[in-house]
Amino acid sequence: MMEERNGVDMKCHNDVVKMFDKICIDVNKFDYALKYIYVLNNLCVKIGDSKKIIGAMHTTCSPIDRQYL
Structure with a gap:
């Protein structure tokens, strides 16, 4: 998952990145997270x-954790 890949499922990638921004980390506020966006693409490819990926985000990135960012 941590290796950069060339394959891109744009619909999945766009949906997952948008929800990652809403659920987990605001990438506009914490631009360091942009460095790892390729991992979300790798999840879409895999x-x-x-x-399923967004469901896992809901489980992993709780609203309580986000208040400390």
């Missing part, structure tokens, strides 16, 4: 289902 899993192929944005709903």
Whole structure:
């Protein structure tokens, strides 16, 4: 997952990045997170289902954690 890949599923990637920004980390506020956006693309390539990835974000990135960012 941490290796950069060339394959891109743009719909999945766009959906996952948008929700990552809303659920986990505001990438406009913490631009360091942009360095790792390729991992989200790798998840799309590997899993192929944005709903599963976004569901995992809801589980992993709780609203309580976000208040400290």
